[in-house]
Amino acid sequence: MHSELSSTKKFSGGEKAILEAAETLFAEKGFDAVSMSAISQLANTSKPNIYHHFGSKNELYLAVMKQAVRRSSELLDALEDTPGTFSQRLSDFSAGQLNNILAHKRSTQLILREALSGGSQRGQTIAKHVVGELFARLVAMVTNGQHKGEFRGDVDPALAAFMVVAANMFFFQAAPVMQHLPEVNFASEASNFSSGVMDILFNGLQPTNQDTEEH
Amino acid sequence: MHSELSSTKKFSGGEKAILEAAETLFAEKGFDAVSMSAISQLANTSKPNIYHHFGSKNELYLAVMKQAVRRSSELLDALEDTPGTFSQRLSDFSAGQLNNILAHKRSTQLILREALSGGSQRGQTIAKHVVGELFARLVAMVTNGQHKGEFRGDVDPALAAFMVVAANMFFFQAAPVMQHLPEVNFASEASNFSSGVMDILFNGLQPTNQDTEEH
DNA sequence: ATACTAACCGACCGTTCGGTCAGTTTTATC
DNA sequence: GATAAAACTGACCGAACGGTCGGTTAGTAT
Numbered sequence: 001m002h003s004e005l006s007s008t009k010k011f012s013g014g015e016k017a018i019l020e021a022a023e024t025l026f027a028e029k030g031f032d033a034v035s036m037s038a039i040s041q042l043a044n045t046s047k048p049n050i051y052h053h054f055g056s057k058n059e060l061y062l063a064v065m066k067q068a069v070r071r072s073s074e075l076l077d078a079l080e081d082t083p084g085t086f087s088q089r090l091s092d093f094s095a096g097q098l099n100n101i102l103a104h105k106r107s108t109q110l111i112l113r114e115a116l117s118g119g120s121q122r123g124q125t126i127a128k129h130v131v132g133e134l135f136a137r138l139v140a141m142v143t144n145g146q147h148k149g150e151f152r153g154d155v156d157p158a159l160a161a162f163m164v165v166a167a168n169m170f171f172f173q174a175a176p177v178m179q180h181l182p183e184v185n186f187a188s189e190a191s192n193f194s195s196g197v198m199d200i201l202f203n204g205l206q207p208t209n210q211d212t213e214e215h
Numbered sequence: 216m217h218s219e220l221s222s223t224k225k226f227s228g229g230e231k232a233i234l235e236a237a238e239t240l241f242a243e244k245g246f247d248a249v250s251m252s253a254i255s256q257l258a259n260t261s262k263p264n265i266y267h268h269f270g271s272k273n274e275l276y277l278a279v280m281k282q283a284v285r286r287s288s289e290l291l292d293a294l295e296d297t298p299g300t301f302s303q304r305l306s307d308f309s310a311g312q313l314n315n316i317l318a319h320k321r322s323t324q325l326i327l328r329e330a331l332s333g334g335s336q337r338g339q340t341i342a343k344h345v346v347g348e349l350f351a352r353l354v355a356m357v358t359n360g361q362h363k364g365e366f367r368g369d370v371d372p373a374l375a376a377f378m379v380v381a382a383n384m385f386f387f388q389a390a391p392v393m394q395h396l397p398e399v400n401f402a403s404e405a406s407n408f409s410s411g412v413m414d415i416l417f418n419g420l421q422p423t424n425q426d427t428e429e430h
Numbered sequence: 431a432t433a434c435t436a437a438c439c440g441a442c443c444g445t446t447c448g449g450t451c452a453g454t455t456t457t458a459t460c
Numbered sequence: 461g462a463t464a465a466a467a468c469t470g471a472c473c474g475a476a477c478g479g480t481c482g483g484t485t486a487g488t489a490t
Contacts, residue, residue, distance in 0.1 A: 033247035170381035183373040204419025
């Protein structure tokens with residue numbers, strides 16, 4: 001009776017599998033809509049085993065959050081200052097951050113969900129720290145650009161940074177909606193979106209003097 | 216001589232009270248985290264009475280959604296085209312929409328929560344319709360501005376509209392987070408925020424071309 | 431009064447929730 | 461092999477969930 005299931009080699013159980021399953025489900029449906037049984041099933045283990053590794057549902061959620069935050073911070077660190085003009089650096093940073101977001105949708109959705117849900121304080125402070133970190137880097141970048149005369153000095157650097165964050169975050173959030181709007185054709189390609197946003201942010205919507213052209 | 220309370224007596228029971236309580240709780244915590252008992256308590260009635268007026272939790276949720284959507288559409292309709300340049304009209308429209316958002320936070324949060332949650336299809340199509348309506352108006356406004364030569368013709372009008380929506384929506388969502396960031400001081404006043412955003416969108420971040428030219 | 435109906439409620443049902451317990455299997459150490 | 465810690469599990473608990481039932485009020489028209 002040594003009958004061994006020779007099917008999926010997917011490692012069952014283990015903290016890794018539990019964390020992964022929990023992250024998926026929490027990001028998808030939120031804290032309250034996910035049951036421990038569902039997590040145990042997806043992680044291919046038993047419910048008490050989750051309680052063996054993590055003391056409670058809240059602790060498991062915090063562990064998932066911490067992991068997501070750590071990943072996000074690492075990705076941000078990898079986006080170290082590139083050479084070039086500040087426009088270039090800001091553009092590169094924004095595009096890289098959008099790439100990070102799209103490459104780790106679950107973590108992003110989890111952090112965003114927590115940071116933006118006005119309700120509980122489960123991991124809100126943790127999530128806010130991440131958003132704050134990203135925001136501070138962008139503000140510094142704009143401020144430096146202003147000091148070098150590359151950006152207008154009469155705009156609030158925090159407001160400029162906000163618009164970069166808002167564009168990226170809302171792009172991520174609203175992608176499923178935008179894709180079905182008939183007017184939208186930038187939703188499919190992130191790089192096009194990124195360069196388009198930066199063009200508007202840098203040059204504005206109004207025509208330049210020499211730019212009024214023919215047709 | 217049982218006299219009625221003539222002071223601020225929140226009328227108990229009734230569909231109105233149920234809908235109001237449900238909207239508050241659903242917007243605050245989301246569908247799954249709200250129990251029918253909690254709604255009945257906040258509405259000052261009994262749980263079976265909710266099932267008398269609305270057949271199920273899902274139907275109640277849809278009724279709340281429909282009400283929120285109707286309110287949102289009415290508010291959008293009230294923002295009729297103002298005279299003036301397209302910059303002015305776009306600016307006014309955006310500022311008015313942000314005012315609407317902030318004046319009806321519960322409805323907005325409810326719709327946004329539904330539109331942006333990748334998960335269920337409970338009221339997603341309904342919410343998408345609202346976002347699409349708002350979006351279409353903005354796109355038309357930008358396109359008209361382009362045809363009149365007031366806006367650059369080489370930008371995607373949908374992208375410009377997207378940035379207006381993103382700024383407003385993300386401002387609403389992230390206000391609790393932004394208020395605690397040290398660099399931010401635009402979060403307290405919506406009108407300042409709105410004019411600042413429009414300034415960046417119209418004129419861009421870079422200094423004017425007469426001032427500094429690209430090399 | 432009678433009759434009918436919408437509004438409303440206490441008590442309850444089956445199910446599922448987060449969490450626990452007692453016990454078994456795996457794994458590492460000697 | 462002995463042993464002990466760690467990993468893991470089926471069965472179970474009280475509480476809360478969405479939802480239902482039988483019955484009671486309040487209004488209204490005849």
